[in-house]
Amino acid sequence: MSDKKEFKALLTQDAKSGKLGRRDFMRFAVAAGMTVSLASGLWTSEVAAATPQKGGKFRVGVHDGNTSDTFDPGTYLSVGMIQLAHAHRSYLTEITPENTLGPDMADSWSASPDAKNWTFELNKNATFHDGRKFTSKDAVASLNHHRGEGSTSAAAALLSAVVDVKAKGDHAIVVELNQGSADLPYFMTDYHLVMCPAKADGSIEWDTMIGAGPYKIVDHRAGISTNLVRHEGWHREGAYFDELELLVLNDPNARQTALITGDVDAITSVDLKTMALMARNKKLVVENVPSGSAITLPMFCDHAPFDNVDVRLALKYAINRDEIVEKIMFGTATVGNDYHVSSGMPYAPTDIPQRSYDPDKAKFHLKKSGVGSIDVNLSAADSILPGAVDMCVLYSEHAKKAGIKINPVREANDGYWSDVWLKKPWTFVKWGARPTPDQMFSLAYKDDAPWNESHWQNKRFNELLLTAKAELDETLRAEQYREMCQIASDDGGTVIPFFANFVYARNKKVAHGPNLAAAWELDGGRGYHRWWFA
Template identity: 25%
Template sequence: MSPRTTRRLRGTALTLALAAVLGGGLTACGAGAAASAGGTLRWASSYFPTHWDPVVGGSGAQFRELALVYASLTRTDEKGNAVPDLAKSWEYNAAGDQVTFHLRQGLKFSDGTPLDAAAVKAAIKRAKNQKNSALFGDLTSIESVTADGLDVVIHLSQVDYQIPQLLGERVLQVASPKAAQDPKKLDQNPVGAGPFTVTQVIPGTKAVLKKNPDYWDAANIHIDNVELTSAPDASTVVSGLQTGVYNFADIDPSQADAAKKAGLDVFVQPGFNAANISLNVNKAPFDNPQVVDAVRYAVNRKEFVDKLTFGYGEATDQPFPEGYVAYDPQSKDQYPYDPAKSRQLLAAAGYKPGDIKLDLVVPDSQPDAEIVQSQLAAVGITTNIKIDKNWATPFFAKNLTLSLYSTTGRDSAVQTLTAHFGPHGPLNLSSPYEPVGFEDAVAKVRRTPLDAADYAQVLQAATRAGLASRALVFTYSSPNLIAKSKTISALPKNPAHLDWTGVTISGR
C-alpha cells in the first residue's frame, strides 16, 4: 500500500485514545434515520457569539454556535477523528508536505456564491492575513494554497499530518468570500454554507436561523428553525426550560440537580476544557522564574473543583484530560499545592509579603478570579480584580500582566499545544515567548502520522515540552453541561462539538 493511500482519512491512535476517554454515552439517530423535518430549537447559550466572523471569533467556545451557520472542510466523528464535511475526501503526497482536499460538487453559500476551491483558498488566506484574525497562529504550517476547480491543494512548509484534524469547524469555518469583502459587515451578518442560515441577529442578545435547504447534508437535518438566545442569569435557565421558553441550554453545574429534578435530560458533552492562570513573563514580576514557580505552588486545584463544578469537573495541570493520547503522565503533579514552598520562593526572589501588587484582569465577574485572588493572597501576593470589557477584543489581553483564560481544546492535539505554548498562540499571554525545545517537539509530532506506533510517545513529549512554559498555570477542567427537553432526541456524542445531524424534535 502506497504512502499516498495509507495517509488517507486515518487516525488510529487518536481513535483508540478518545474511545478510552470518551467511550459510551448517548447516541443519535443515524445519518439515514427516517425522520421528518420540523420543530424549533430554542437554545439558551452561555457562549452567544461576540463575533460572527469565524476569523475573528477564533476557535473558542462560540465555535459551536458559529457551526450552525458555517461548514468546514472536515468535521469530527464520535471518536474525534476527522471525517468529510465540505471535502468529500483528501490525500497526502508521498512526502507528507502537501494535502489535497476534494470538495463536493454543487456546494454554495447561502448568498448564492459558489463554494469551490477558490472560496476555500480565500478563507485560508483571510484567516492567515486579516489584521484581527485570531487564527493565524494555528495555520503556520500552511505555506500556500492552490485552487483547481473543486480541488484545494495545500502546500505545507513542513511535513504535517495534523492538517485534516486542524481544518475542521474550530479553525476553518468557511465564510462566503463575497460577504467577507466587508469583514465588519460579516461580523454581524454571517454568510456560510452550514446547516442553517441567519435571518436576524440582535447583537449580543439573539439570533434567529432557519434550515438551509442547500446544505450538503440537509436531508439529515430535521430541525426547521433555531432561536439562539444569550443565556440569562444561570439561576433562571432551568425555569426557562421548564416553562418552554427554551428547550436546550448550556447550564452551570450549580443548576444540574435542579434540572434533573425538573425532569430534564442533563448530560455532559465530552470535551477538552481547561482553565488556567495566565502570566506575562515579559513583564515584572513574572520575568523572574522563582515568582512563576511561587504561583505554581500557590494553586490549590481542588478548591476550584469543589467550589465551581459541583462534582462535575476535575483538577488539571495540563490542557488535556487524563487518559487522552496527548496527556503526559510524566508531568502529572509536577507542581503540587505547597503554599509554604511558594512563600519560600518569593522570599528567595527578594519579595516580602505584600510587595507584589497586581491587577488581575478579567472580562466579567468570575468566581474563578476570587479563588485566585484568595490563593495568591495566602502566599503574600496582592491582586486587585479588574473587569475590562475590552478583554474580549482580539489580542487586548496580550498587554496584560495577569489574567485568567480557559479553553475548549482543539480537534488537533498539536493545535491545542501551539494555541497555549506557541509564540503566536492566542492563549499565550507572553507572546512571542515559547519554552525551549517546544518548536522542535511539535515539528516532530507533525511529521508523525497519527497511526504511527510511536505517535503517542512523540505527542506526549511535545506536551511535556509545552508544560515547561512559565506563561500558564492550569487549574481545573469544567464540564460541557447541557440540559434539554425530552422532546429533543439525543445528540451525537462528539467530543466538544454539538452536532445536529439526525437530531429530531418531537411534540412540536
C-alpha cells in the same frame, strides 16, 4: 428470558435503522409474545423518540455573546459566535459525535508520503445560502483569509506552515506545506476556518452573513439574538428543525429560568451550583460531557512580576486544584497540571508528577524570586464560566497561606474578549477542546501565535513544536510532546486549574443520537443540525 431480550433488542435496532416500519414492528413484537400495549409503548419510547423528525423551532439560550461580535471568521472569540458559526457556516472537516474526524465540505482527503501536500476532495452538491455552488475557488479564498503577513486572524498560527493553497479543478484543492503536518485535516475543524463565498479579487464575503451551513440567517442582533431558517440546499443529512432562534443569555439565572419555564429548548451552559436541582426536573436533561476544555490563567511573561519564573512557580503551587474541582465545579472536571494537554488527547503524558497544592513550596519559590511579595490582580467574568469569579476568590484564599495576595477582579460580561483577554496581564480564560496537542500548542503557546495569551517564549519548546509537527514516528512524537508538556509545566506562564466538562441542558422533547462530541457545548456546536424534536 435472554432470548426474548435479545429479540427485543434486535427488533428495536432494525426499527431504528429503518428496516421495519411501525406495522411490521408491531406484528413481529406481538408474534414474539408482547401485548399490543407493551409493543406500542416500546415503539413510542425506543423507536419513535430515536428517529429524527423534521419540524419545529429550536430555541437555544446561549452564553458568552457580545455586542462587539462580528462575522469575520478570523475574529471569532466568544462561545456565542462559535455556536452561531456551526449553525450557519460549514467547514472542510468536522469532529463527529464519536469524537473522530469526519467530512463536512470535503468528502475525503489524502496526503503525500511526507505529509507536505494534502489534497481535499470537495462535496459537489454543496451550495451557499444564496444558491451559488461551492467550488475550489471558495475553499482557496476561505483558507487564504487566515494567511499572509497582513493577516490578523487568530487562526494564522495554524496555517503558518502553508506555502500555497491551489485549486485542482472545481472540486478539489491542494494545500502545500513547508514541512510535514500529520494533523492538518484536524486543523480544518478549527472554528475560524469556515467556508465563505469568494470574491473576484480572491478575498471572501464574510460581512454578508452568507454561509453554506445547515441554516441561513434571517435576522441578527449582535449580543442579543439570531433567527435562522433551514438551508434547503444543505449538502448533508440532518437540519431537522425548521427554524432556529439563538438568544444571548449571559446571566446564568436568566438562562436557566428560560429553560425551566419553556422559553427556550436548550441552554449552552448550566450553573453548576444548581445542576443537581435541574437534574431532578423530570422535563429536563442535563448533559455532562467530559472534554479537553481547559480553564487557563495566563500571566504575561514579559510583565513584572510574571517575568520571573519563580513567581510563576509560586502561583502554580499556591492553588488547590482538588478543592476547586470539588467546590466550584461540583466534580464536573479533572485537575490540570499546567500543560494544555488533557488525558483524552492523543500523546497525553502519563508519567509527569501531578503538581499538588503546597504553600511551603510556593513560599520557597517566592523567596527565591527575590521580588519580596506578590500583590496581583486576576480578572474574570461569570459569562466565561458560571462560578469563574468564585473560583478566583477561592484561589486567593489558597494563596494567602503562601503569603501571596491575589485580588479577584469581576469584569463586565459584555466585551470581556475584546477588552480584557490579551489586554490585562492575568486573566481567567476558558478554551474549547482541541483534538490534538499540535493544534492547541500552535494556537496559544507558539512564540509568534496571535493567541499566545501568556506572551511566553521558550526556544526549546518551539523547536520541539516544529519537529513534532512533522514527526511520523508515533513513539518519537509522543516523547517530544511529553518534553513540551514538562517544559510548559515548569517554565510556562499559564496556571491550568482543571479541564472542565461541558455541562449543558435540554428539554426532554429534544432528542439526539447515542453520542455527543466533546469539542464544544451542544454536541460540538453541531446540535443544531444533529438534534431533533421527538
